[in-house]
Amino acid sequence: MSVYQESEQQTIASLYRQHHSWLFRWLRSKVESTESAADISHDIFVTLLSREEQLLLEEPRAFLTTLAKRSVANH
Template structure:
């Protein structure tokens, strides 16, 4: 079956939504988050037409998408929790408004997603330079590469940052 056909998507949804929702509810321990992620799973199915060889393949495909969405969900929650803990340590006078908080959290999600797309050593070099302020030599020693490779890694990371900024500004044409 191809999910590009709307009746096939309806059948897929009718056949597996309850099963998927229960799977996600058990993983997330929250029915509301499970409902959101089940919905997001079917949205992804609509965006990526697929041919299935039967019910087992359908469920496997849905579970794979849902697993990735759960990982993203947990990562976002960890990031938000870290932000809230940092925010709680700040004096009340410097607390951002609710609108600013929402913008900051969304930007943190975007930066985290960008960092996750980077190769591990590039990500490590970038974090050591930008967050910890280490010089190239110390970064090179920390991740076991030459200073020249550190420069290359940081250039690669900065290119991704520029692309992220362009995306956030709506300048990147897809």
């Protein structure tokens, strides 16, 4: 694993630790079940881990909300 990949994984891990609970609660208010909210939030972070480009966020909750809105629409 390259230094870039490790750094990116650390960035996403930090994003997860800081915002996952908030994202889950936000999703729970938008979808019909706790399980769906958990699945969608999981999918969002898995998608972020599979990204090729570097993740630079000034407004992480706005970014996560955008991803969540798209995921809810596709759900």
